[in-house]
Amino acid sequence: MTLLEVTNVVKHYQHGQTLLRKKQLATVLQDITFSLHEGECLGLVGQSGSGKSTLSRIILGLEKPTNGTVRFDGVDLYHANAKEKNSIRRDLQAVFQNSFHSFNPKQTIAEIIEEPLLNFENYSRIERQQKVAELLHCVELDRAIMTKYPSQLSGGQQQRVNIARAIAVNPRLIVLDEAISSLDMILQKHILELLQSLQCQLKLSYIFISHDLNATRFIADRVLVMHQGQLVEEIKKEASFQHPAALELYNAILPMHPRNRRK
């Protein structure tokens, strides 16, 4: 079943208007069309500035496209009524790169994770505490961190808290925008494995946005390549890339052994 349908999305930004010069239009996304099936992990890769984050904001309903439509479960995101918007807000969650900045530093970890529960569920205080403990267990964190503040956690722990908050209300789709980019290689692998196992357990769909081709191919069923605001290639898990922009990303991966890097 198709969960997300992005059709002919275009995004222009205006810039450079001065007293003497008319405003200029910069086209950041050109005619983007793709769909995502329920339960699928779709990778979106591209060099810096190719338009990945702009597309992610449009998919999340945070920024209106200049043209085109985004449908979530058949509902047009930008023409939804209040009831539909509320349901989409619950079903569509996001995890961004810098977890620390997405937290209120004055809230404890328990308060951060229970926020969506307060917004969308009718739980008692005890039920919320139980659910927070359950969510921490899901993301392999000790319940003792409930009373801590974000600044007292490592980057990897913060990103697990972010994931716990994102899955709290049983969403259907999580947009992971550079969600592992700020972590070291070992933590990246742990978080990717955690995301894979949560995807299976909770029947989640993901859009995994990254400039890291290796990590994206590890987790995604299908990878879309963006270049200068356009989708230039789509490949299945084991297939090889053809487009020069994709090959450039591929060739930028450093070989594991330093001797091979010199070749």
Ligand SMILES: Nc1ncnc2c1ncn2[C@@H]1O[C@H](COP(=O)(O)OP(=O)(O)OP(=O)(O)O)[C@@H](O)[C@H]1O
């Ligand atoms: N609000 C804005 N106003 C004007 N231009 C913008 C705005 N947001 C993004 N852009 C431009 O759109 C282009 C794409 O930016 P975007 O952040 O979507 O790329 P990206 O692929 O996510 O890059 P990165 O991997 O570096 O985050 C860039 O040229 C950027 O300068």
